[in-house]
Amino acid sequence: MTLLLSRRALVLGGAVTLAGCDRLASNERVRDTLFSAENFHKWAQRSLMRRDALAHEFRPDQISPFFRANGTANPNTPEYKTLWRNGFADWRLRVSGMVARPLSLSLVQLHAMPHREQITRHDCVEGWSAIGKWRGVPLSLILNAARMSSRARYIVFRCADDMGNGNAYYESIDLIDAFHPQTILAFALGDQPLRVANGAPLRLRVERQLGYKHAKYLTGIEAVESLSGIGAGKGGYWEDRAGYDWYAGI
Structure with a gap:
């Protein structure tokens, strides 16, 4: 049975678990890191749930009649228009880092x-x-095929x-979510190829996180050791610019 926990439940449960961590939390540096809102949320969720715990899956009769677009509804760049007009035949997903x-898939x-x-x-x-x-x-499957470094x-x-001023959207996740069984690179929604509004031709689905983590219009994935040299170093477009949490678990 899938375990469903809200952020509030995770925080309350995490607070009980933390009662036995007094010695660790007495270190000021450790305490400041652990109890930042984002790190506490990530720690609490992953302490209370198995790493491979599944997000809830629904019955076919519960599917929404229309799946609206989140974020960008159309990249509308010359490069994207060219790929779209050709049915994405020339599109490639590049796996690097x-x-x-x-790989170029x-x-x-x-x-x-x-x-x-x-x-x-x-x-x-x-x-x-x-x-x-x-x-x-x-x-x-893709990360294993590319033989990712340890x-x-x-x-x-x-x-x-393109989000303006030459800044393309980007996102990132850690390896726990990357290797989660429900983390997929989706090419179909509702048994149909993705619409442009939903991220055609390929988008990320990382089901235990909020929607802005589900990157659309994928062109590449890159394995890295650190996020510090990418964008503003916070791990994602909205994390860099609007202070969104890098870890957006639900």
């Missing part, structure tokens, strides 16, 4: 790989939710949506 075998190749289907709820920071059926390739700690997702 700390890997022994860099077409949609045809991704469709031929083993895939997973899941019916899950998308929770958006804008205040809405929707349930959708997704199909895609488990991210773990020194890599994060996976960075590069996207086609």
Whole structure:
């Protein structure tokens, strides 16, 4: 049975668990790091839930009649328009960074790989939710095929949506979420290829986190040891610019 916990429940449960951590928390530096809002939330959720605990999956009759777009609804750049007009035949997902075998994957190749289907709820920071059926390739399969280095700690997702001033959207997750069985690179929603508004041709689904972590319009994934040299160093476009939590677990 899937364990569903809200942020509030996680914090309350985490507070009880922390009662036995007095000696650790007496160190000022450790205390400041542990009790920052984001780190406490991540620590609490991962302490109370198994690393492979699944997000709740729904029945087909519970699927929302329409799955609205979150974030960008169309990259609308010349490069993206060219790919879209050609049915994304020339699109490639590039896998780079700390890997022994860099990859350049077409949609045809991704469709031929083993895939997973899941019916899950998308929770958006804008205040809405929707349930959708997704199909895609488990991210773990691609990382294993690229022979990722043991020194890599994060996976960075590069996207086609230009957010202005030449800044493309990007996001990142750690390896716990990257290798989670429900973390997939989705190419279909509701048994149909992704619409442009929903992230065509490929988007991330990281089901235990809020919607802004589910990067759309993917162009590349990169295995890195640190996030410090990427963007403003906070791990994502909105994290850099609006102070969003890097860890957005639900």
